[in-house]
Amino acid sequence: xxxxxxxxxxxxxxxxxxxxxxxxxxxxxxxxxxxxxxxxxxxxxxxxxxxxxxxxxxxxxxxxxxxxxxxxxxxxxxxxxxxxxxxxxxxxxxxxxxxxxxxxxxxxxxxxxxxxxxxxxxxxxxxxxxxxxxxxxxxxxxxxxxxxxxxxxxxxxxxxxxxxxxxxxxxxxxxxxxxxxxxxxxxxxxxxxxxxxxxxxxxxxxxxxxxxxxxxxxxxxxxxxxxxxxx
Amino acid sequence: xxxxxxxxxxxxxxxxxxxxxxxxxxxxxxxxxxxxxxxxxxxxxxxxxxxxxxxxxxxxxxxxxxxxxxxxxxxxxxxxxxxxxxxxxxxxxxxxxxxxxxxxxxxxxxxxxxxxx
Numbered sequence: 001x002x003x004x005x006x007x008x009x010x011x012x013x014x015x016x017x018x019x020x021x022x023x024x025x026x027x028x029x030x031x032x033x034x035x036x037x038x039x040x041x042x043x044x045x046x047x048x049x050x051x052x053x054x055x056x057x058x059x060x061x062x063x064x065x066x067x068x069x070x071x072x073x074x075x076x077x078x079x080x081x082x083x084x085x086x087x088x089x090x091x092x093x094x095x096x097x098x099x100x101x102x103x104x105x106x107x108x109x110x111x112x113x114x115x116x117x118x119x120x121x122x123x124x125x126x127x128x129x130x131x132x133x134x135x136x137x138x139x140x141x142x143x144x145x146x147x148x149x150x151x152x153x154x155x156x157x158x159x160x161x162x163x164x165x166x167x168x169x170x171x172x173x174x175x176x177x178x179x180x181x182x183x184x185x186x187x188x189x190x191x192x193x194x195x196x197x198x199x200x201x202x203x204x205x206x207x208x209x210x211x212x213x214x215x216x217x218x219x220x221x222x223x224x225x226x227x228x229x230x231x
Numbered sequence: 232x233x234x235x236x237x238x239x240x241x242x243x244x245x246x247x248x249x250x251x252x253x254x255x256x257x258x259x260x261x262x263x264x265x266x267x268x269x270x271x272x273x274x275x276x277x278x279x280x281x282x283x284x285x286x287x288x289x290x291x292x293x294x295x296x297x298x299x300x301x302x303x304x305x306x307x308x309x310x311x312x313x314x315x316x317x318x319x320x321x322x323x324x325x326x327x328x329x330x331x332x333x334x335x336x337x338x339x340x341x342x343x344x345x346x347x348x
Contacts, residue, residue, distance in 0.1 A: 002343055014339045017332065019322060020346060027347040032325050040330050042322040044344075051303045052318045054311025055344045064340040068333065070315045077343055121341060128339075137315035144312035147305055149289060156291040156302035163233050164296055172296060189346065196348035203348070 003037045005079045005121070010038075014125050019044045021058060021189050023162050023197070046162040047189050051155040054145035057188040057226065061117075063124060063134070071124070071134040073144040076226040078114035079121070085112065103202075103214050109222035113229050120231075133231065143230070154184030161194075170197075174208050181209065188225075191216065234299040238276040249318045250286065250304070252277045257286060260314035262307050 006016045016039040020028035023045050032041045049055050053062050054074045061077025064070055089108050093101040124131040135143070145151070161176030177194040184190060195203035195212060203213035217225055232247040241252050250257045256265045270281045279301060283290050287306030292299050307313045320332040320342075332340070 005341075014341060015335050016341050016343060017330075017335070018343045018345060021344055022347050024347075025325070029325055031347060040324060040335075042324055042330055044322050048322075049320070049342075049344050051311075052320060053342070053344075058344050058346045060344045062342040064317045064332075064335075064342060066337050066339060068317045068336050070312065070317050073312060074344070077341075125339065140315040141308055141310050141312045144310045147303065147309060147311045149287070149305055151311075152287070152302035152305045153289045153291065154302075156289050156300040159233060160291055160293055160298065160300035163298060163300070164293065167296070169296065172293065176291075176293070189344075192348050193346070200348075 001035075001079055001082065002039070003035050005118070006037070006039045009121070009125050012125050014121070015039060017042065019049050021047050021049065021055075021193065023165055023193060045166065046159045047193070048159070050158070050187065050189055054147070055189065056145060056184075056186060061121075063121075065129070065134070069137065070140050071129075073140050075143075076112065076117070076229060078112045078117050080114050080118060082112075082114070085110075106214065106217055106222045110225045111223055111228075112226060116229055120229075150183040151187075154180040154187060154190060157183065158190045165197075178209060181211065185211075185216075232301045234279060234301060235297065237279045237299065238272050239279060241271075241275065241277050244277045244279070244282075246319065246321075248288070248301070248303070249313070250282070252282055257282060259304075259307075260316040262313060264307070 002016050002018055019042045021044050022028040025043050028043060059077045060074045062070060062074050063072040088104060091104055093104050120133045124133050157176040158180040161173040165173035180190045191211060192203055192213060195209060198206040198208055205212040205215060245251045249259045252270060254271065256263050264285055266282060266285055270278055272278055280290060283301050286304040288304050289302040290299055304313060321329055324330050
């Protein structure tokens, strides 16, 4: 998907850098290899881009200009129609088991705006600082996620958990990841990553965590899973 | 940032947090915060507990593993971004080779976070 955008816009001065937020490198590798990307494809096991850029969900994009200034902070970034999402939306829920139907019905409410996002990127590539989507520094900071002590603590606990997990102490990691979820419940990368390690298929409820993908998304309303894309 | 000791080299601290700790204080892009003299040790290292307290960075300790994690600053803007100047980001690619985001300076960059989950 991103390689298509890269092929179209790299000749016009845009580079793409993808960062996989995966504690397990091998989980992300097949997608990276299938993409045959010409752009840098990086792996961020500790989710440090959450801390550095205020990312709380994927896919998210950050725009950086030629001088190294962020001109749009983290926001939902769909570069075009996602075949998996399109496929999910087209499933006839009467043909699947009830618990799957319930999840699909919720997932169908997730709102994305791929056409609008691509048009915004294109406008920036064409007009640079004169694009109405390229924001002033004060607005970039203002639009980035709020960060108080709880959110900062969550970042520290998540990173500590990943460090312990990578060192082989998964049980110790769970305690820190639980704390990161409690401190920063709106960070989906901390939650989904941890749930996925226990239940890769459904990110369902387990003895280790309070929440699950389905419970948590229902609680906020799936239509609020991604914030509305601002101009 | 993962730490195995609480007094660390200033360059290492700056590389991960963006904060340059100097005798007169800590600076990141357009922001400078005055620090007390004990923020640096006699041999010029960063006293992480002191600096973290002044920048509102939480310090989490895992006693069993004997490691700490220091979180990001909270007292300057109260937002995830302290400045619009892009932080240095160094991560490996899938071949294990380190890549610095700053190597793309001079081009527009769209940084995309995604995940397999």
